[in-house]
Amino acid sequence: MNLVLFGPPGAGKGTQAKLLTEARGLPQLSTGDMLRAAIAAGTELGLNAKAIMDRGNLVSDDIVIGIIAARLDRPDAANGAVFDGFPRTIAQAEALDRLLESRGQKIDRAIELKVNDEALIRRSESRVKEMLATGQTPRTDDTPETLRNRLGVYYKNTAPLIAYYRNQGKLKTVDGMAAIPEVARSIAAVIEGRA
Numbered sequence: 001m002n003l004v005l006f007g008p009p010g011a012g013k014g015t016q017a018k019l020l021t022e023a024r025g026l027p028q029l030s031t032g033d034m035l036r037a038a039i040a041a042g043t044e045l046g047l048n049a050k051a052i053m054d055r056g057n058l059v060s061d062d063i064v065i066g067i068i069a070a071r072l073d074r075p076d077a078a079n080g081a082v083f084d085g086f087p088r089t090i091a092q093a094e095a096l097d098r099l100l101e102s103r104g105q106k107i108d109r110a111i112e113l114k115v116n117d118e119a120l121i122r123r124s125e126s127r128v129k130e131m132l133a134t135g136q137t138p139r140t141d142d143t144p145e146t147l148r149n150r151l152g153v154y155y156k157n158t159a160p161l162i163a164y165y166r167n168q169g170k171l172k173t174v175d176g177m178a179a180i181p182e183v184a185r186s187i188a189a190v191i192e193g194r195a
């Protein structure tokens with residue numbers, strides 16, 4: 001099974017993707033994590049991506065599509081995956097459909113996590129505070145200005161995926177404002193065809 005999880009920054013995609021990986025053994029394919037790993041490894045790709053990510057803008061479609069294409073060739077993705085933070089543009093969604101089709105697969109469900117903007121900003125602020133309090137380093141793109149830009153980028157570039165997947169009959173919207181286990185239960189209901 002291939003699932004797309006999408007929603008604005010801070011909607012809880014990463015948290016839910018991890019739970020799905022534990023519950024269903026599907027690998028979590030997070031382009032954000034892969035790009036941060038490239039930055040940490042100091043690769044040329046990472047160096048180029050860092051400046052873009054720190055401003056909250058999108059890394060080019062070609063780069064993230066290339067990363068995902070390579071990742072899909074690893075054996076653990078042979079039976080499906082949870083796509084977290086990818087696709088983020090219509091071009092990426094079309095490329096993903098082609099990549100899966102060439103492997104005899106398809107997207108089964110696209111789950112939109114719906115949350116409100118003020119809650120997102122509060123979540124991001126408390127995530128930063130919590131990390132600082134526990135001696136961790138917050139993400140460099142979790143500043144209030146960058147978050148505002150990331151939200152704008154989401155509505156402009158990623159929200160069109162709602163119509164894209166609705167037209168394919170694959171869209172399900174889940175209330176991302178509920179508590180983590182409850183969101184997980186709603187997603188499970190979607191996957192099991194109960195919602």
Ligand code: ADP
Nearest residue numbers: 009010031032053056057058059064085086088
């Ligand atoms: P969030 O969903 O909280 O914004 P991510 O970890 O998914 O966090 O993404 C962090 C940043 O990485 C994005 O703001 C963007 O710069 C870059 N990025 C991640 N995935 C993509 C993608 N599919 N296309 C373009 N840029 C991406």
